[in-house]
Amino acid sequence: MRCTRGVRLGVWALLGLLVPFAAHAQMRPVQLICEYLHDPLGVDAVRPRLSWQLKSGERGVSQTAYQVLVASTDAGLAADQPDVWDSGRVESNQSLHVEYGGPPLASSKRYSWKVRVWDQAGAMTVSEPASWRTGLLTQNEWHGHWIGRTEDTRYAPAPLLRHSFELRREVENAQLFISGLGYYELRLNGAKVGDHVLDPGYTAFDRRVLYVSYDVTAQLHRGANAVGVILGTGWYNVHSLAVWGFDKAPWRAAPKLLLELRVTYDDGSSETIVSDETWKTSTGPITYDSIYGGESYDARLERSGWDTASFDDSAWQPALLVAPPGGQLVSQQMPPVRVVRRLTPRKLAEPRPGVYVFDFGQNFAGVSELTVDAPAGTTIALRHGERVASDGSLDVTESMRHQRQKPPRFQTSEYTTAGGGPETWSPRFTYYGFQYVEVSGLPSEPSLDTLAGLVIHTDVESAGEFVSSNELLNRIQAATRWSYLSNLVSLPTDCPQREKNAWTGDAHLAAEQALFNFKPAAVYSKWLHDLVDAQRAKGDLPGIAPTSGWGYGRLNGPAWDSALLLIPAYMHQYYGDERILTRHYDAFKRYVDYVTSRAPGGIANFGLNDWVPYKTRTPAGITSTAYYYRDAQIVARTAELLGKHDEAEQYRQLAQRIFDAFNERFFDPANGSYGNGSQTSISCALYQGLVGPEHRGAVTRSLVQAIAQHDDHIDTGVLGAKYVLLALTENGRTDLAYKVVDQKTLPGWGYWMQQGATTLWEDWKGTQSLNHIMFGDVSAWFYKAIAGINPDPAAPGWANVIIKPSVPPGMQSARARYDSIRGTIASAWQIDGATLTLVVEIPANSRAAIFVPTPDADSVQEGGQPASDAPGVRFVESANGYVRYDVGSGRYTFEAARPLP
Numbered sequence: 001m002r003c004t005r006g007v008r009l010g011v012w013a014l015l016g017l018l019v020p021f022a023a024h025a026q027m028r029p030v031q032l033i034c035e036y037l038h039d040p041l042g043v044d045a046v047r048p049r050l051s052w053q054l055k056s057g058e059r060g061v062s063q064t065a066y067q068v069l070v071a072s073t074d075a076g077l078a079a080d081q082p083d084v085w086d087s088g089r090v091e092s093n094q095s096l097h098v099e100y101g102g103p104p105l106a107s108s109k110r111y112s113w114k115v116r117v118w119d120q121a122g123a124m125t126v127s128e129p130a131s132w133r134t135g136l137l138t139q140n141e142w143h144g145h146w147i148g149r150t151e152d153t154r155y156a157p158a159p160l161l162r163h164s165f166e167l168r169r170e171v172e173n174a175q176l177f178i179s180g181l182g183y184y185e186l187r188l189n190g191a192k193v194g195d196h197v198l199d200p201g202y203t204a205f206d207r208r209v210l211y212v213s214y215d216v217t218a219q220l221h222r223g224a225n226a227v228g229v230i231l232g233t234g235w236y237n238v239h240s241l242a243v244w245g246f247d248k249a250p251w252r253a254a255p256k257l258l259l260e261l262r263v264t265y266d267d268g269s270s271e272t273i274v275s276d277e278t279w280k281t282s283t284g285p286i287t288y289d290s291i292y293g294g295e296s297y298d299a300r301l302e303r304s305g306w307d308t309a310s311f312d313d314s315a316w317q318p319a320l321l322v323a324p325p326g327g328q329l330v331s332q333q334m335p336p337v338r339v340v341r342r343l344t345p346r347k348l349a350e351p352r353p354g355v356y357v358f359d360f361g362q363n364f365a366g367v368s369e370l371t372v373d374a375p376a377g378t379t380i381a382l383r384h385g386e387r388v389a390s391d392g393s394l395d396v397t398e399s400m401r402h403q404r405q406k407p408p409r410f411q412t413s414e415y416t417t418a419g420g421g422p423e424t425w426s427p428r429f430t431y432y433g434f435q436y437v438e439v440s441g442l443p444s445e446p447s448l449d450t451l452a453g454l455v456i457h458t459d460v461e462s463a464g465e466f467v468s469s470n471e472l473l474n475r476i477q478a479a480t481r482w483s484y485l486s487n488l489v490s491l492p493t494d495c496p497q498r499e500k501n502a503w504t505g506d507a508h509l510a511a512e513q514a515l516f517n518f519k520p521a522a523v524y525s526k527w528l529h530d531l532v533d534a535q536r537a538k539g540d541l542p543g544i545a546p547t548s549g550w551g552y553g554r555l556n557g558p559a560w561d562s563a564l565l566l567i568p569a570y571m572h573q574y575y576g577d578e579r580i581l582t583r584h585y586d587a588f589k590r591y592v593d594y595v596t597s598r599a600p601g602g603i604a605n606f607g608l609n610d611w612v613p614y615k616t617r618t619p620a621g622i623t624s625t626a627y628y629y630r631d632a633q634i635v636a637r638t639a640e641l642l643g644k645h646d647e648a649e650q651y652r653q654l655a656q657r658i659f660d661a662f663n664e665r666f667f668d669p670a671n672g673s674y675g676n677g678s679q680t681s682i683s684c685a686l687y688q689g690l691v692g693p694e695h696r697g698a699v700t701r702s703l704v705q706a707i708a709q710h711d712d713h714i715d716t717g718v719l720g721a722k723y724v725l726l727a728l729t730e731n732g733r734t735d736l737a738y739k740v741v742d743q744k745t746l747p748g749w750g751y752w753m754q755q756g757a758t759t760l761w762e763d764w765k766g767t768q769s770l771n772h773i774m775f776g777d778v779s780a781w782f783y784k785a786i787a788g789i790n791p792d793p794a795a796p797g798w799a800n801v802i803i804k805p806s807v808p809p810g811m812q813s814a815r816a817r818y819d820s821i822r823g824t825i826a827s828a829w830q831i832d833g834a835t836l837t838l839v840v841e842i843p844a845n846s847r848a849a850i851f852v853p854t855p856d857a858d859s860v861q862e863g864g865q866p867a868s869d870a871p872g873v874r875f876v877e878s879a880n881g882y883v884r885y886d887v888g889s890g891r892y893t894f895e896a897a898r899p900l901p
């Protein structure tokens with residue numbers, strides 16, 4: 001291997017961007033999580049699952065045994081006195097989802113835990129302590145009442161509810177549980193509690209209502225205290241009229257609140273403060289709020305000090321006791337929605353006198369924050385949208401096309417000043433999808449400082465990073481991340497402006513990308529309940545969940561509904577989560593049986609097809625039947641996990657019948673093609689595993705032809721856009737998939753970027769929404785195909801990692817880092833002259849098959865010596881342009897003759 005020093009430095013500069021490798025030689029447990037969250041509050045799982053990662057600087061390290069210790073106090077845990085549960089030493093390499101196995105847990109109690117692990121040499125290390133706190137585990141533990149201001153759903157102002165109370169001693173600990181529908185803002189002693197916005201998450205409130213847990217010890221004191229809550233309409237009292245009929249939702253009612261505050265004093269005695277008819281209510285400055293329409297705020301109506309104990313509320317009305325919303329109270333066990341970032345406008349224009357348009361240069365979900373100095377009673381209107389017309393004025397025609405409100409009001413904030421100095425305001429109970437804000441009513445000319453953009457989404461941690469030498473790919477990657485986050489506001493949504501609906505198809509098409517880029521496990525766990533809540537007795541599902549009842553008859557079908565099975569299957573694959581499969585087994589079966597009832601002879605010829613295609617349409621029969629096939633397999637696999645071997649066999653046989661029927665109906669053996677020969681038809685058969693091994697070569701060739709017919713451009717809708725790239729990669733044609741992604745003309749992701757897109761669009765031409773995530777699987781393909789990080793279907797939860805990068809002609813380098821549930825997986829490659837360098841990192845307690853892309857097996861070195869002599873590296877085979885090595889955990893640096901261009 002000849003490398004000049006300069007080139008080598010270049011390689012290391014690139015690869016140095018991988019996370020620094022663990023300095024510790026000895027394996028130790030880190031990153032302890034309970035139900036996917038760090039030190040969560042409000043855990044209501046009866047047997048919470050505990051996971052940890054293992055860190056080590058050595059190669060080939062794995063866990064051979066573990067011991068979980070759970071104590072009721074930190075001191076007890078530190079003294080190795082696990083008075084709650086001691087798992088004992090368990091001879092196992094399991095480090096994910098170890099179920100708590102102690103006596104039943106108590107409500108609103110903190111549990112401290114740690115784990116001891118043993119490595120192959122028998123050396124033991126112990127983790128730092130972690131904790132979880134339980135929520136209210138049974139419905140009858142709630143002592144409070146649902147209260148509100150009115151039962152009139154048309155009453156517009158947002159209610160304020162307040163209560164003063166005395167605490168007779170020093171507070172040792174205080175836990176607060178709240179649900180406020182549609183949205184709440186919680187305040188204690190004059191300040192907002194926590195940093196959540198648009199809380200609680202959206203559910204079908206007549207089925208399930210989320211409550212949120214806070215530790216408020218620091219916000220309370222001995223003596224007089226006050227709690228105040230503002231309620232918004234959110235999704236609970238939707239009064240905007242639109243095609244989805246949320247105004248007619250069965251759960252619809254006026255805003256209401258349930259609150260319980262449990263205080264423990266320094267002498268061990270306790271006190272509970274709850275919402276009831278002794279609370280007082282009035283209205284304040286929010287005169288209108290709507291999830292679609294926006295918010296109006298009249299600062300002259302602010303009630304100074306209303307959320308403090310000294311406030312005189314004698315003129316306020318007593319709160320009204322109201323009916324509960326009907327749904328079961330469930331703890332909100334996912335990262336909250338937050339304001340995660342501030343954006344500054346890039347440009348400011350004045351298309352009409354006195355009407356100003358701010359451009360943030362980025363499409364996103366959130367709100368704008370206004371700063372203004374104007375005489376009292378000045379009303380400023382801020383309309384939000386993602387397009388401007390040719391004259392520079394805001395154009396929301398597309399985004400409003402499903403709205404039926406008269407007079408129309410959409411994505412509009414309205415602020416009326418109190419006067420007397422600069423005022424800063426942003427709405428609380430709504431959010432918008434936008435890039436532009438049109439502002440009118442300002443008393444004087446604004447500057448860029450007049451507005452800030454507050455980016456809002458469910459605050460999931462980032463998990464992955466992909467960077468390559470091709471700037472176009474990097475831009476598509478960035479746009480995908482923006483679109484995903486814009487579409488994660490307690491639910492996985494389709495778009496943040498027009499609909500804000502959790503469309504099932506969009507959700508599963510975006511899911512694998514999401515699992516690489518972020519940590520959305522808890523969000524999907526919650527949304528799966530929403531889906532199951534929406535399933536009807538006969539097994540069918542609506543196109544959106546939650547739904548008011550809209551979307552069952554049409555605008556669904558296997559290609560959308562299969563989110564119910566696919567997302568749990570992905571969670572099993574990416575997180576090793578079996579519970580998400582087994583918990584919903586009955587719902588899976590009911591769904592597949594429903595499809596069977598509509599699929600005579602094994603062909604499911606109904607439902608949405610390859611949505612928003614470019615030119616060529618693909619009939620639903622192909623795509624729906626293929627999902628039906630996948631679903632039957634997922635039912636079979638889940639039955640196996642549950643030990644239901646007969647049912648597993650029954651659904652395996654069903655899958656086989658679907659496979660046969662599909663091929664009988666759609667396969668054209670003479671041409672190696674399927675259905676109408678569209679890119680989607682052929683790639684669907686390949687990607688969904690419906691092509692017999694003997695035909696794969698021929699079918700791949702016909703896919704290549706179908707792409708060539710469109711000048712090596714993609715010609716599919718949202719379904720095919722996922723299949724084409726993966727079908728090509730899985731059949732050895734990543735080069736062509738790359739060419740398709742690298743196109744800069746219509747249709748393709750590159751075309752969008754050429755047009756200045758900062759998010760992914762709904763359709764190839766860009767005539768509809770400009771912030772949809774359903775074409776986003778291209779980002780998962782970057783991780784899998786280019787960087788080469790692939791899960792092994794036979795070893796869920798990254799127990800085994802398949803590293804198989806591709807080096808498309810013209811690319812110089814690519815790197816990806818993925819914080820998997822087991823720890824960091826990284827793969828980075830670079831071409832220098834005739835040499836390929838590949839650096840791979842595999843977390844402790846995992847192993848990997850590394851496929852080095854080189855035509856010359858003899859050229860492969862690892863750490864400067866022939867790879868087959870390198871410690872912990874085992875040569876397996878050389879085939880199809882790759883040399884395979886099996887390794888344990890650790891960092892590996894391969895150098896080899898580069899693949900032929």
Ligand code: BGC
Nearest residue numbers: 494495499503505506555774
């Ligand atoms: C949504 C899509 C959705 C589709 C299905 C559209 O209005 O925005 O993303 O999947 O409808 O009908």
